[in-house]
Amino acid sequence: MSLSPFFRSPFTDLTGGMISHQILGQCQKQEMRYMDCLEAYGLDRGQVKCGQLFEEFHECQTKTKQFKRFMAMRRERDRQIAEGKLKGDEQYLNPKIDSF
Incomplete structure (x- = not known):
């Protein structure tokens, strides 16, 4: 991982802040903690x-853990459907409002 440019100039200093999550990004806090x-x-x-701060920032950017949780829940639902535990309308019910 390389965060620092090979050649530093006033141009690299001016354009370095263009690639960040500080304007409209959802990972603003994690990025600032890491940069500080x-x-x-x-x-x-x-x-x-x-x-550790980089791992939190990277997870916020890529959402790999969230995707793995989603895939595990999908596999479990498909397993229950294949075993016949979920039938008909019960197969794809959404969770109840405020159930988490």
Whole structure:
């Protein structure tokens, strides 16, 4: 993972903030916590010390855990349908409002 450009110039400083989640992104808080940690420790030590913050930020961006949960629930529903536990209208019922 490389966060710092190979060649630094005023142009790279001006355009570096264009790729971020700070304007309309849903991962604003995670990104700021990670960047603040990197600023405090520096790039080399920060990648080790701020690893947990990066994982949270990466999960917010990619939503891999959320997708894996969704697929596990879908597999369980398909298994129950194949076993005959869910039939007819019960197969694809939505959860009740405020049930979680």
